[in-house]
Structure formats: structure tokens, C-alpha cells
Amino acid sequence: MQQFANPTQFLSLANKALPTIWAVTTILFALGLYGALVTAPPDYQQGETVRIMFVHVPAAWLAMLVYTVMALASAVAIIFRHPLADVAAKTAAPIGAVFCFLALATGSLWGKPMWGAWWVWDARLTSMFVLFLLYVGYIAIWQAIEEPTRAATIARIVALVGVVNIPIIKFSVDWWNSLHQPASVFKMGGPSIAFPMLWPLLVMGLAYTFLFLALHLISIRSEITARKLRNLQIARGEN
Amino acid sequence: MRLLWALLRRDLILAARQGGGVGTALGFFLTVLVLLPIGIGPDQVTLQRLAPGMLWITLLLSVLLSADRIFQQDFEDGSLEVMAMAPASLELVVLTKAFAHWLSTSLPLSLAAPFLGILLNLRTETIWPLALSMVLGSLALSLLASIGASLTLNLRRGGLLISILVLPLYVPVLVFGMSATTGNPEMIMPSLLILSAMALASLVLAPIAAAAALRAYLK
Amino acid sequence: MQITAENLSCERGGRTVFSNQNFKLGSGEFLQLTGPNGSGKSSLLRLLANLAEPSLGKINLEGGSTDLTLGQQAHYIAHSDASKSALTVTENLVFWRDFLGSGDLMRALQAVNLAALADYPAALLSAGQKRRLALARLALVPRAVWLLDEPGVGLDESSQKLLAGIMNGHLREGGLIVAATHVSLGLKPDSSLVLGGTP
Numbered sequence: 001m002q003q004f005a006n007p008t009q010f011l012s013l014a015n016k017a018l019p020t021i022w023a024v025t026t027i028l029f030a031l032g033l034y035g036a037l038v039t040a041p042p043d044y045q046q047g048e049t050v051r052i053m054f055v056h057v058p059a060a061w062l063a064m065l066v067y068t069v070m071a072l073a074s075a076v077a078i079i080f081r082h083p084l085a086d087v088a089a090k091t092a093a094p095i096g097a098v099f100c101f102l103a104l105a106t107g108s109l110w111g112k113p114m115w116g117a118w119w120v121w122d123a124r125l126t127s128m129f130v131l132f133l134l135y136v137g138y139i140a141i142w143q144a145i146e147e148p149t150r151a152a153t154i155a156r157i158v159a160l161v162g163v164v165n166i167p168i169i170k171f172s173v174d175w176w177n178s179l180h181q182p183a184s185v186f187k188m189g190g191p192s193i194a195f196p197m198l199w200p201l202l203v204m205g206l207a208y209t210f211l212f213l214a215l216h217l218i219s220i221r222s223e224i225t226a227r228k229l230r231n232l233q234i235a236r237g238e239n
Numbered sequence: 240m241r242l243l244w245a246l247l248r249r250d251l252i253l254a255a256r257q258g259g260g261v262g263t264a265l266g267f268f269l270t271v272l273v274l275l276p277i278g279i280g281p282d283q284v285t286l287q288r289l290a291p292g293m294l295w296i297t298l299l300l301s302v303l304l305s306a307d308r309i310f311q312q313d314f315e316d317g318s319l320e321v322m323a324m325a326p327a328s329l330e331l332v333v334l335t336k337a338f339a340h341w342l343s344t345s346l347p348l349s350l351a352a353p354f355l356g357i358l359l360n361l362r363t364e365t366i367w368p369l370a371l372s373m374v375l376g377s378l379a380l381s382l383l384a385s386i387g388a389s390l391t392l393n394l395r396r397g398g399l400l401i402s403i404l405v406l407p408l409y410v411p412v413l414v415f416g417m418s419a420t421t422g423n424p425e426m427i428m429p430s431l432l433i434l435s436a437m438a439l440a441s442l443v444l445a446p447i448a449a450a451a452a453l454r455a456y457l458k
Numbered sequence: 459m460q461i462t463a464e465n466l467s468c469e470r471g472g473r474t475v476f477s478n479q480n481f482k483l484g485s486g487e488f489l490q491l492t493g494p495n496g497s498g499k500s501s502l503l504r505l506l507a508n509l510a511e512p513s514l515g516k517i518n519l520e521g522g523s524t525d526l527t528l529g530q531q532a533h534y535i536a537h538s539d540a541s542k543s544a545l546t547v548t549e550n551l552v553f554w555r556d557f558l559g560s561g562d563l564m565r566a567l568q569a570v571n572l573a574a575l576a577d578y579p580a581a582l583l584s585a586g587q588k589r590r591l592a593l594a595r596l597a598l599v600p601r602a603v604w605l606l607d608e609p610g611v612g613l614d615e616s617s618q619k620l621l622a623g624i625m626n627g628h629l630r631e632g633g634l635i636v637a638a639t640h641v642s643l644g645l646k647p648d649s650s651l652v653l654g655g656t657p
Contacts, residue, residue, distance in 0.1 A: 153451070
């Protein structure tokens with residue numbers, strides 16, 4: 001972990017790793033999309049539209065994963081005072097928010113052919129919507145506080161309070177939904193999901209993860225550069 | 240401890256004298272209550288069905304809108320800095336101030352709301368479950384609001400920001416607050432127990448988070 | 459009791475406000491901080507008050523209470539008054555007395571010459587009277603260290619003499635004072651620290 005502490009060292013490591021990461025991402029997406037569009041069978045009820053699942057579900061996974069990454073980075077920032085931890089958390093948020101939005105949009109598209117409505121308040125979509133609001137709040141707090149050190153401290157608290165509440169929110173939304181709507185709307189078949197459907201899903205999940213990794217590294221890189229620029233400007237102002 | 244008691248007394252006196260306490264919150268509550276039938280239509284059946292939810296949501300908004308009062312003034316006039324140098328921890332100071340907010344604003348609102356529900360044709364047998372769930376839930380509401388207030392201290396557009404940050408945290412309270420009013424008497428006790436658990440959990444989480452945020456602003 | 463500061467540095471918003479400051483302050487001594495605006499006088503006081511942490515260096519405290527931080531054994535009087543206009547003068551002081559420890563209300567009111575206005579609402583006080591109300595905290599609750607940020611501002615001549623009197627009394631009883639000021643407070647400092655000298 002120490003070797004990542006020096007921003008310049010981190011930058012050089014990131015630059016070396018990125019081409020490989022992009023290559024892996026491309027391969028995984030190619031593989032996953034092939035499995036999703038070609039080899040996976042259409043659903044007996046939903047027909048071809050079930051293929052949206054291969055975009056929607058991994059996006060939802062990543063939305064959750066990225067928030068967890070943000071919270072972990074915030075915890076590392078507090079406990080170890082690692083200089084890049086705050087940067088990691090800050091830059092992950094917009095990417096996670098986009099995944100979250102993608103999950104919401106594809107969830108809506110998936111639902112339309114089945115229920116004729118552009119939006120249904122089922123448990124998963126509702127929880128995802130609240131998660132999106134948590135992302136928005138986190139990003140907003142970084143924008144709202146001008147002083148960078150203070151913004152970082154406050155953002156850490158926001159991320160950690162959020163991550164603690166996510167399971168509670170999910171539990172309560174699931175409960176609320178079961179009160180009002182007995183049947184689970186998005187059928188995925190749970191553990192008995194057929195293998196031809198399962199492996200493209202997992203591959204797509206991995207593909208999204210590597211995509212996040214690539215985008216995250218690029219984002220951290222720009223943030224570090226922006227801070228260097230700011231420090232240079234401050235130093236210039238003092239002379 | 241004597242100093243926390245002195246702080247509680249002072250905050251309650253200030254809430255009573257300065258306004259922004261129950262009176263104003265109640266005024267806001269009534270205003271929204273007037274707008275609802277105008278927006279939804281005066282049909283008694285519809286209003287009755289929507290009443291518990293509308294009352295809960297109005298309670299959430301009222302607590303949130305009065306939350307920036309918790310720390311703002313003390314921060315602006317320098318009192319908060321002096322409080323940070325007291326023999327008691329800042330966490331206990333936060334807890335006391337959030338508790339004062341509950342006593343002066345959220346609690347009175349939770350007691351009044353179910354009875355104001357008559358304006359929305361609330362079913363009589365729902366009044367007591369609603370009152371109990373609101374009293375318990377509103378403690379969590381004030382505590383969670385104090386987290387939001389501390390995170391957005393002195394920020395422009397802080398009010399909007401508090402809402403974005405805190406309303407997601409209110410979802411569980413709303414869900415279980417509402418589940419006590421479904422009309423199924425078996426649901427009442429479990430819902431109230433869960434609301435108490437949430438209030439207790441907030442009692443621990445809120446002071447830790449809020450004190451950490453306040454320290455960042457006091458630097 | 460003694461405060462020792464070693465190699466103290468302070469950062470705000472990524473900028474170094476001051477660095478490598480050293481000083482010693484013992485019982486009965488008065489340290490005066492001077493320097494141009496933005497040189498970090500307030501920041502140094504806030505470090506001592508434990509409201510902020512130094513980016514480098516440390517502050518040692520010898521003597522005093524071991525379970526309290528330096529900030530918890532200090533008074534910090536800054537630019538704001540920390541008083542509520544909705545309360546009377548007495549109610550304000552009673553609150554601080556109960557909150558910060560214990561103290562003699564009458565003595566404090568007399569020390570800042572506000573005894574006649576004891577039941578006056580703080581909202582109706584003049585600016586100078588409000589400053590005196592803020593300073594009353596010093597005479598109200600006994601604390602060993604006084605951290606004062608421009609305490610003379612807003613005080614007329616007689617009030618400044620009152621302040622000098624209170625400060626002298628505190629030093630005589632073995633207290634420590636660190637005060638940032640542009641003007642003379644009427645007391646001769648035992649040591650001086652000039653921040654933000656020309657590079």
C-alpha cells in the first residue's frame with residue numbers, strides 16, 4: 001500500500017497497468033455480450049427482452065460495489081490517513097452514480113414491455129433509486145465545501161453514514177414492498193438460474209468491474225494532476 | 240451531568256423565545272395540510288387512504304426544515320467553539336442539542352399530527368398507533384437530522400443539501416412508521432419495536448458522526 | 459504549569475500559515491502575539507485551544523490536570539461574543555458558569571462593570587457592552603490558560619483598563635495568557651512572538 005502513497009509513483013504504476021486493464025475489459029465485454037446476445041436462450045415468458053438483464057444486473061452490482069469502495073476508501077482515509085484514499089473515494093462516486101443510473105434506466109426499459117409502465121416501484125428499483133440519491137448527496141457535498149481538507153473530512157463521514165444505512169434501507173424497502181405487492185417482480189430464478197444465463201452474467205459483471213477499474217484509475221490520475229496544478233498556482237501566488 | 244442539563248435548558252428556552260420552535264413548525268405543518276386536499280381533491284375516501292402517509296411525510300419535512308437551527312446559531316456566534324472546549328465530549332453536546340430539538344420541535348409535532356389528521360379524515364382507530372409510531376420515530380428523525388445539520392454547517396444552499404443527505408436515511412423510519420398504521424393490529428407492536436431500535440441506533444450513530452463533522456468545521 | 463511549543467507549523471487550505479514556531483510559557487507569564495493580518499495569530503491560538511491540530515511539531519503541557527486537554531483548561535475569547543441575544547446578561551453567564559465548571563456570577567459581573575445591567579436582555583447591549591459580556595467569562599470560570607484574540611477591539615478606554623486589571627489579576631494568581639493583538643493591552647508581555655515576518 002505504501003508504494004501507492006506517493007502520487008507520482010502511483011501515476012507511473014497506473015499508466016503501466018491501464019493498457020492491460022483496457023485489453024482485459026474489451027475481451028470480457030466481447031465474451032459477455034456474445035454469451036448474452038447469442039448463446040443465452042430467450043426467456044419462456046419475457047422473450048428476447050430478458051437480455052436487458054445482462055446490462056441491468058451487473059450495473060446494479062457495480063452501483064453497490066462502487067459505494068462499498070467509496071466507504072472503504074473513506075475508512076482507510078480516517079484510519080491510515082493514506083493521502084490517496086480521499087481521492088479514490090471522490091473519483092469513484094461519479095462512476096458509481098452512472099452505473100446506478102444505468103441500472104435504473106435499464107430497469108425501467110426492462111419493465112416496460114412486461115407491465116406497460118415506464119416505472120414500477122418494486123423493491124429493487126426503489127432501493128436503487130435511494131442509492132442514487134446517496135450518490136448525489138455525496139457528490140454534492142464535495143462540490144459544496146470549498147476548502148479541500150474540510151471537504152474530504154465531511155465526505156468521509158457522508159460515505160460511512162451512507163454505507164451503514166444501505167443495508168437498513170434495503171431491508172426496510174424489501175419489507176415495504178412485501179406489504180404491498182406479494183410477488184417479486186423481477187424474476188431471475190435465484191440459485192436455480194440456468195448455466196447458459198449465469199455465465200454471461202458473471203462475465204459481464206467482471207467486464208463492468210474492469211471497466212470501473214480503468215475509469216477509476218484515469219479519474220484518480222486527473223485528480224492528482226489537478227491538485228498538482230492547484231499547488232503550483234498557490235506557490236506562484238505566494239511569491 | 241450538570242453541564243448537559245444546563246445546555247438542554249438553554250436550548251429549550253431559546254427555542255421558546257426565538258421562534259423557529261414548535262410554533263413555526265406547527266405553522267408549516269398546517270400549511271402543508273391545507274395544500275394537500277387542494278392538490279389531491281377533497282374526496283373523503285381518497286384523503287382517508289392517503290392520510291397516514293401524508294402526515295408522516297409532512298412530519299419528515301418539518302423536522303428536516305427546522306434542523307439547521309440545531310448548530311447554526313451556536314456556530315455563528317462562537318458558542319460552539321467554547322462548547323468544544325468543555326469538560327464533556329463534543330459527542331455528548333451533540334446528543335443534548337439533538338435531544339433539545341426533539342423535545343422542542345419533533346415531539347410536539349408527533350403528538351399533534353395524528354389529531355390534525357382529522358382534517359384528512361384519518362380513521363379514528365389509526366390515531367393512537369400513528370401517535371406512538373411518530374413519537375418513537377421522531378427521536379430517530381431528530382438525531383439523523385442533527386447529522387445532516389452538522390455536515391452542512393454554514394453552507395450556502397445548506398437546507399437543500401441537508402434534505403438530499405438525510406431523506407434517504409429517513410426511508411426506514413417512514414417504512415416502519417407506516418407499517419404501524421396499516422390497520423392490522425398485529426403489526427403495531429413489531430413496528431413500534433423496530434422504530435425503538437432505530438431510535439436507539441441513531442442515539443449511538445448520530446453523535447459520533449455529527450461531532451466528527453463539527454470538528455472539521457471548527458478547525 | 460508550563461506550555462512548550464516545538465517546531466509548530468499550521469496549514470490552512472493547503473497553504474502553510476506559519477512554520478517552525480517555538481515558545482515557552484510558564485505560570486504568571488504573558489505571551490504577546492503580533493504580526494500582520496493572515497500571519498496565523500488566530501490559527502496559533504486555535505491550535506492551543508485544541509480546536510485544530512498542528513501539521514508539524516507539538517505542544518507540551520506540564521502541570522495542570524492530566525485528564526484534561528489544554529483546550530479544556532483554557533478560555534478562548536475570539537472575535538465573536540458567544541452570547542445569545544434572546545437571553546439576559548445573567549442568563550448568558552449562568553449558562554456558561556454551569557457549562558464550563560463553576561464560578562462566582564456577581565464577581566464576574568463586577569469585574570467587567572456589567573452588574574447594573576444584570577437583567578438586561580443581551581439584544582439591547584451596545585457593542586462595547588457585548589464585548590464586556592464576552593470577557594466576563596474570564597472572570598467567571600477559573601481556568602489556567604487564557605487565549606485571547608484581539609481582546610481590546612471594541613473596548614473604550616475605561617473598559618481597556620478593566621481588561622488590563624483582570625489580566626493582571628490572572629497572572630498574579632499564576633495563570634498563563636497568550637494574546638494576539640495589534641495594540642498595547644496595557645500590560646508588559648513577558649515574551650513576544652512575531653508571526654509572518656518578511657521572508
